[in-house]
Amino acid sequence: MPKNAFYAQSGGVTAVINASACGVIETARQHGDKIGTVYAGQNGIIGALTEDLIDTSKESAQAIAALRHTPSGGFGSCRYKMKSLEDNKREYERLIEVFKAHDIGYFFYNGGGDSADTCLKVSQLSEKMGFPIQAIHIPKTVDNDLPITDNCPGFGSVAKYIAVSTMEASFDVRSMAKTSTKIFVLEVMGRHAGWIAAAGGLASSNGTEIPTVILFPEVEFDQEKFLAKVQANVEEHGYCTIVVSEGTKWPDGRFLAEQGTRDDFGHAQLGGAAPVVANMIKDALGYKYHWAVADYLQRAARHLASKTDVEQAYAMGKAGVELALEGKNSVMPAIVRESSTPYKWSIGSAQLSDVANVEKMMPMEFISEDGLDITEACREYLVPLIQGEDYPPYKDGMPEYVTLKNEKAGKKLGEFEVK
Template sequence: MPQNALYAQSGGVTAVINASAWGVIEAVRGHPAHFGRIYAARDGILGVLREELIDLDHEDPLTLQALRHTPGGAFGSCRFDLGDPETHPEQYERLVEVFRAHDIGYFFYNGGGGSMDTALKVAKMGDRMGYPITAVGVPKTIDNDLAITDTSPGFGSAAKFIATTVREASLDVESMHTSSTKVFILEVMGRHAGWLAAAAALAQEFDGQPPMLILFAEIPFEEADFMEHLNRTIERHGYCVVVVSEGLKNPDGSLFSVAQSHDVYAYTQLGGAAPRLSELIREKTGHKLHWAVVDYIQRAARHIASKVDVDQAYACGRAAVEGVVAGHHSFMPIIQRDSTQPYRWRMGRTSLESVADIEQGMPREYITPDGYGITQAARDYLRPLIQGEDQPPFERGLPAYPRIRGELLPKRCPSFEVDHD
């Protein structure tokens, strides 16, 4: 008898992660001979440990279809890493207990590199503990730092939002700079990778247009050199737009700014690069300036999603299921670029081992020699990823995003306390 499938979301969500969810759900239901029912864990792997499983049979079919255009994580996400099986065997015993109680034989985990590590641990758990479980990763991250795949679902839409925001904000600054703001700073996400900051350069129609200076996570921040470039830009144009990665590093490798110094699940919260940079510029130049942090907005802006990104996120969800049906396991679907002009792509696969806990930054050849801009090769890579519009339906002037009911399956296992402080 076919076993049931379980889908879960992990890490920071995106504007298109739910499109992957719908891809998985639709594909599983399209293979009734291979799969039984499909459930969703509430709040990622934590929901599995707590036995909080959502019965998708009780959801409105139209609401599930609407996941394709709904941002956020419809089933809840989490930042939680499974411990080492040698030191936390109780976590794995619990997973087996829950899987067995609900006849789950397939686990689809939608997330970034850390989530792929969790999927890999679940896959190895099955072999080690004698429980047959097929674990598959579904890629997602706005940071675009997953290895092997050409791009990460979620990045294209965030990149489109950032480039659009920078273009519009720059027009505002340009119109007022003679008597008001001289410097505008925008802080974008990017823990160890400057892909999102690089995307801001797509706002430029030609060199010299904003953003004029980009501070990448990969390039150490040299204060004197930056101030020289800033002053030169203001002298030439009358103003300067700066885009900074939240993961900007000092020359010694330490973070330029940290929002919270403590770790949460070994995850340091970054942030504060823009206000710290503004203080430095104000102290050194006296110029009037403004700064902004797009924060969650850049990953939630479904109203301006890239159609390419939506299509790829959905395709990754379906490819995860189709790969299982074809007999594969312990893999992650990847996007393979066949050509850039015209842009053509297809789905492939890679092992979970090749992507688990691996972060891929920008190649140095994508960053200009001075460290403050992107090369033509980077533009050629980035531009196809932001193409096309895929707006959600609007009602009374606002995007319509249905919410799932989230009715949980009856619990069959004893309660389990998860230590995540």
């Protein structure tokens, strides 16, 4: 009898995480001899702990196919970091019990660095507990900070959205600069790594140069140098666009925009670097400004997804299942860049022990010497990732995104309280 599979989405969702889900489910359905039902965790790993398993076999082929063009997490995600094995063995054991009760032999976990760590532990513990499970991590994060893989599904679409939005807003402020707004500040995501902010540097494309200043979390904020560059841009071009990462910090280590609240992982919740920067410019240089905070709009913008990103997200889901079918365990499929021009990529894989809890920062050779722009090397890295458009279908002017039925499988175990 084929074993069943469990799939869950973890952490912040993206424009293309559902494309990975689609890749997992469609590929599993093609191998009914080896994989039975794919159960999805309702709200991520929490659904496994509470035995809230969505029976994806109840969804039509059409609904599953529509996941490919639907942003967000179709089964619900969660911000819930499993503690270490020592601190909370009970939860890991519960996972194995649930998997055992539902005859689950494959665990596909779609997330970032924290999830890779959970995935690794599940694999290790299940072996010890005598119910071996093949645990496969499927990479996802808009932060693009997973190691080994050349890039992370979800990032290319955010990058495209930020690049295009920065270009469009810059055209706008350029039109207004003579008598009105001279400064546009766009705040983007990226707490620790400046990958998303870097995408703002692509606003200068297709023959139009946009005077842009980028603030990276990797570079200590130098107010004097920053203001000098903004002023020089306005004096030369009449206007200036600033892309500021939410993770940009003062030299003393404090965020430009710390609000004092923290998420469940203990990360500071940010938001508001843009008004801080805009007011600073107004105070020092007197320029009229506008500012925007893209927040969820950037990572949910499936309407402007990168075709490359969608294809890679799907391919990672598919490859995850294929690795499982090859008998692999504790691995993650990875994107391998074969060449940048022309862009060629293939699929490799990584050991989870090499992925878990490792954060890939922007290499310093991707940031210009003054710390306020990207380099040509960075552009060469980024451009392939935003290639191609992959528009969702529209009806009556609005995208036809799917909302699944999400019917749950019957419970076989007692209650379990998630703390």
